[in-house]
Amino acid sequence: MAKVTILGATGNVGVFAAHTISEIPYVSDMLLVGRPGREDFLAGCCRDLSDSFAARGTDVRLSYSTAISDAEGSDVIISAAGMPRRPGQDRNDLAFENAKITADTAEIIGRCAPDALLFLVTNPVDAMTAVALKYSGFKPRQVFGLGTHLDSMRLKSLIARYFRVHVSEVHTRIIGEHGESMVPLWSATTIGGIRISNLPTFSGLPAQEMIDTVRTSGEAIIRGKGATVYGPGEAIATLVRTILGDENRILTVSSHITSEIHGIGDVCIGVPARINRNGVFPVPISLEGDEVAGFRESVAKIKKVTAEVMERLEEAR
Numbered sequence: 543m544a545k546v547t548i549l550g551a552t553g554n555v556g557v558f559a560a561h562t563i564s565e566i567p568y569v570s571d572m573l574l575v576g577r578p579g580r581e582d583f584l585a586g587c588c589r590d591l592s593d594s595f596a597a598r599g600t601d602v603r604l605s606y607s608t609a610i611s612d613a614e615g616s617d618v619i620i621s622a623a624g625m626p627r628r629p630g631q632d633r634n635d636l637a638f639e640n641a642k643i644t645a646d647t648a649e650i651i652g653r654c655a656p657d658a659l660l661f662l663v664t665n666p667v668d669a670m671t672a673v674a675l676k677y678s679g680f681k682p683r684q685v686f687g688l689g690t691h692l693d694s695m696r697l698k699s700l701i702a703r704y705f706r707v708h709v710s711e712v713h714t715r716i717i718g719e720h721g722e723s724m725v726p727l728w729s730a731t732t733i734g735g736i737r738i739s740n741l742p743t744f745s746g747l748p749a750q751e752m753i754d755t756v757r758t759s760g761e762a763i764i765r766g767k768g769a770t771v772y773g774p775g776e777a778i779a780t781l782v783r784t785i786l787g788d789e790n791r792i793l794t795v796s797s798h799i800t801s802e803i804h805g806i807g808d809v810c811i812g813v814p815a816r817i818n819r820n821g822v823f824p825v826p827i828s829l830e831g832d833e834v835a836g837f838r839e840s841v842a843k844i845k846k847v848t849a850e851v852m853e854r855l856e857e858a859r
């Protein structure tokens with residue numbers, strides 16, 4: 543059985559993630575961590591969630607704290623602490639402010655929960671994964687971000703609707719930045735096990751329109767309802783279930799790569815990775831055609847944002 547800690551648990555994503563994670567059978571303990579001053583809200587969340595556990599028949603020991611160090615003994619620590627973007631902002635606009643929070647948090651986690659896996663949700667998630675990796679002192683397998691998993695799920699849903707098939711029949715991946723430079727892998731997209739380009743209807747697929755929809759999904763949802771919640775919350779739970787169930791699923795998360803994809807490396811970026819109880823292990827893959835250039839461009843962009851953030855952090859600390 544496992545202990546899962548959620549940082550930023552008073553936020554939109556944190557609260558719903560607590561609900562989705564509580565449904566995972568391997569979770570025995572869940573700790574909600576918020577900032578000092580938010581005790582009443584955290585206590586309220588715990589009572590409300592406990593009621594839902596009772597109604598559902600779930601047995602999870604739930605507690606809250608304002609001290610990150612209480613994450614000691616956690617198997618998985620999820621960080622959704624930090625600013626969300628407002629309509630009109632790019633995720634990268636949040637980089638420095640959220641990097642300060644992430645670096646401070648990661649240092650504490652590195653000391654109090656050295657064997658945990660640290661899962662970043664905070665945006666811009668690729669740069670935050672790199673910051674967390676550096677300041678926690680963890681091994682690369684222990685630190686990962688939600689990356690392009692949610693983007694991949696968004697594309698999967700659009701493809702399933704277009705072909706009028708169940709989502710489980712569609713396998714697809716978006717790699718690269720969780721942001722503008724994301725790269726769809728049509729070469730790795732199958733429907734009912736058949737490569738999408740081998741289907742007669744492929745030529746009519748509005749591929750660019752689909753990718754544009756995925757790219758602007760977060761912004762559109764934030765404009766409409768203030769925050770993306772259900773998509774990230776379920777995506778987070780999928781990853782936590784994969785880890786705790788030691789499932790070895792290959793999901794697209796932000797992970798530190800060295801040379802797994804066309805020799806490109808030294809960056810935290812969305813890539814297919816095998817995920818199990820020991821952490822996250824990028825899978826070496828070959829890309830096709832435009833995908834290589836697209837990935838290189840995405841890597842260059844993330845490296846630049848990450849380097850700038852690291853430099854400013856060094857100056858500020």
Ligand SMILES: NC(=O)C1=CN([C@@H]2O[C@H](COP(=O)(O)OP(=O)(O)OC[C@H]3O[C@@H](n4cnc5c(N)ncnc54)[C@H](O)[C@@H]3O)[C@@H](O)[C@H]2O)C=CC1
Pocket residue numbers: 549550551552553554555556576577622623624625626627636640643662663664665666667688689692720769770771774
């Ligand atoms: N990677 C992804 O796919 C997604 C990432 N996100 C990101 O997750 C983060 C949280 O989003 P929401 O829950 O919508 O935001 P929110 O504003 O509802 O919650 C933010 C949380 O961070 C905490 N926080 C804020 N400043 C802090 C500080 N200085 N120190 C410690 N904690 C602090 C707040 O107390 C709150 O718990 C944002 O950065 C957002 O962009 C959100 C959805 C999907």
Ligand SMILES: O=C([O-])CC(=O)C(=O)O
Pocket residue numbers: 626627633665692759760761764770773774
């Ligand atoms: O768009 C945002 O800022 C939140 C997010 O990352 C997403 O839902 O993809």
